[in-house]
Amino acid sequence: MITSVLPTYARAPLSFVRGEGSWLFEAGGDRYLDLGAGIAVNALGHANPDLIGALTAQANKVWHVSNLYQIPEQQALADKLVDNSFADTVFFTNSGTEAAELAIKMARKYHYDRGDKDRIEIITFSGCFHGRSTGAIAASGSEKMVKGFGPLMPGFVHLEFGDHEALKAAVGPKTAAILIEPVQGEGGIRPVPDQCLKGLRDMCDEAGALLIFDEVQCGMGRTGKLFAHEWAGVTPDILMSAKGIGGGFPLGAVLATESAASGMVVGTHGSTYGGNPLACAVGNKIMDVIANDAFLSEVNRKGGLFRQKLEGLVAAHPDVFESVRGEGLMLGLKCKIAPADVVKAGYDAGVITVPAADNVVRLLPPLNITDADIDEGVALLDQAAKALEG
Numbered sequence: 001m002i003t004s005v006l007p008t009y010a011r012a013p014l015s016f017v018r019g020e021g022s023w024l025f026e027a028g029g030d031r032y033l034d035l036g037a038g039i040a041v042n043a044l045g046h047a048n049p050d051l052i053g054a055l056t057a058q059a060n061k062v063w064h065v066s067n068l069y070q071i072p073e074q075q076a077l078a079d080k081l082v083d084n085s086f087a088d089t090v091f092f093t094n095s096g097t098e099a100a101e102l103a104i105k106m107a108r109k110y111h112y113d114r115g116d117k118d119r120i121e122i123i124t125f126s127g128c129f130h131g132r133s134t135g136a137i138a139a140s141g142s143e144k145m146v147k148g149f150g151p152l153m154p155g156f157v158h159l160e161f162g163d164h165e166a167l168k169a170a171v172g173p174k175t176a177a178i179l180i181e182p183v184q185g186e187g188g189i190r191p192v193p194d195q196c197l198k199g200l201r202d203m204c205d206e207a208g209a210l211l212i213f214d215e216v217q218c219g220m221g222r223t224g225k226l227f228a229h230e231w232a233g234v235t236p237d238i239l240m241s242a243k244g245i246g247g248g249f250p251l252g253a254v255l256a257t258e259s260a261a262s263g264m265v266v267g268t269h270g271s272t273y274g275g276n277p278l279a280c281a282v283g284n285k286i287m288d289v290i291a292n293d294a295f296l297s298e299v300n301r302k303g304g305l306f307r308q309k310l311e312g313l314v315a316a317h318p319d320v321f322e323s324v325r326g327e328g329l330m331l332g333l334k335c336k337i338a339p340a341d342v343v344k345a346g347y348d349a350g351v352i353t354v355p356a357a358d359n360v361v362r363l364l365p366p367l368n369i370t371d372a373d374i375d376e377g378v379a380l381l382d383q384a385a386k387a388l389e390g
């Protein structure tokens with residue numbers, strides 16, 4: 001008999017009733033160090049007093065009004081994102097996959113309005129993940145996600161990650177946009193080298209195509225810059241955000257330049273919930289805490305510390321781990337055994353990690369994790385590795 005919750009997830013037998021900082025607690029009192037943060041979502045940890053304050057203050061005023069009216073909290077958050085990024089304008093969604101939908105629509109409309117109606121192709125790369133809507137699975141093209149759900153939205157060109165020759169051959173007069181994660185998340189914490197991001201920017205400029213960065217996972221301070229592409233010194237035309245931007249409250253956003261967004265006039269897109277007062281009250285607080293040099297340099301320092309300790313862990317367990325990868329607090333342990341087994345052993349030891357493709361276990365802790373919790377996390381992972389070596 002089917003379960004009352006649609007069984008699309010193979011859930012771990014863990015059930016948390018409370019969180020505090022980087023820790024999660026089960027009803028019986030067992031505690032787990034959360035190095036997954038709900039898949040890079042709880043940017044400021046659990047039960048953060050600032051976020052609780054922002055959410056409850058708004059909850060006592062007004063929850064929802066719809067986008068038929070002015071929403072001061074949404075206006076304030078859009079201003080903050082524009083002030084702190086390449087973007088001139090922002091649309092708010094409730095999730096990453098909705099951000100993908102708008103990014104795709106926006107890119108096609110841009111070319112359509114220029115009379116370039118055949119420019120509908122969007123180039124994506126193997127290992128990418130842009131969400132689970134029909135548009136986003138078509139963008140990914142991965143067999144695992146699309147099988148049985150056809151016919152798929154046409155117009156996506158799937159290339160091998162890192163295949164420069166194929167890319168050069170694929171970009172042309174039909175290319176509407178290149179869509180890429182500056183650091184692949186689900187794909188296994190695979191950073192795109194700065195030189196390649198620069199190369200993509202140049203290619204798009206030459207071909208008259210738009211560049212879309214999916215920073216749903218790698219953005220909002222995760223790599224030690226507000227947005228990961230800042231490391232490469234290039235900017236996209238369109239950027240997708242979600243996950244950390246709401247700190248656990250459902251919120252996403254599409255950021256764009258004035259030019260890229262020029263086709264999105266009144267009536268071309270909408271969302272009932274997107275950018276509602278509750279979500280934006282939280283988003284504003286997240287931006288206030290994260291979008292400054294002091295906070296981001298701490299993310300870098302902690303990322304460096306964590307990485308250094310993880311190198312030691314890998315050296316101590318050469319049969320379990322192969323290497324450390326990633327940037328800031330978006331780290332991955334490349335494993336020599338099935339990552340699911342490492343994650344499971346972590347649960348037994350009291351530490352939460354997240355599996356990814358390419359035999360990688362992801363470490364995506366709250367960005368405000370303490371040094372002591374980083375120490376403890378590595379100790380718990382060490383315990384897990386020892387148990388695996390049995």
Ligand SMILES: *Cc1c(COP(=O)(O)O)cnc(C)c1O
Nearest residue numbers: 095096097129130131185216217
């Ligand atoms: C999680 C994720 C998405 C999809 O976000 P949802 O909120 O689950 O729809 C899109 N892109 C990337 C890079 C992601 O990590």
